[in-house]
Amino acid sequence: MHQPTSYAYASAPAAVAPPLPATHAGWAAAALIFFWPLAFAAFNHSSRVYPLWATGDYAGAQYASDRARSLGKWSLLLWVVAFILVVVFYGVVIALAISSASRY
Secondary structure, three states, X not given: XXXXXXXXXXXXXXXXXXXXXXXXXXXXXXXXXXXXXXXHHHHHHHHHHHXXXXXXXXXXXXXXXXXXXXXXXXXXXXXXXXXXXXXXXXXXXHHHHHHHHOOO
């Protein structure tokens, strides 16, 4: 009669999950305030960070986190550029108005 032999198998070390990346919801809110067309994508990426991380797609979660932050920063940059262009435009219009009014 054959007796089953028990072997002690060393368990494989458990894979350590990297920490949850930041959702950067603040940057998504900044995108909503400063340049709302980018806010749709920013909030979409921000809301996908935890589900991707929870399913084990750590690289996808990090990408979504980075993308939400970059879209927020881009919206702020676009707002600053637009604000500077508006200030310059009004400065030119006022300068032209003053110079044409001084002729009469």
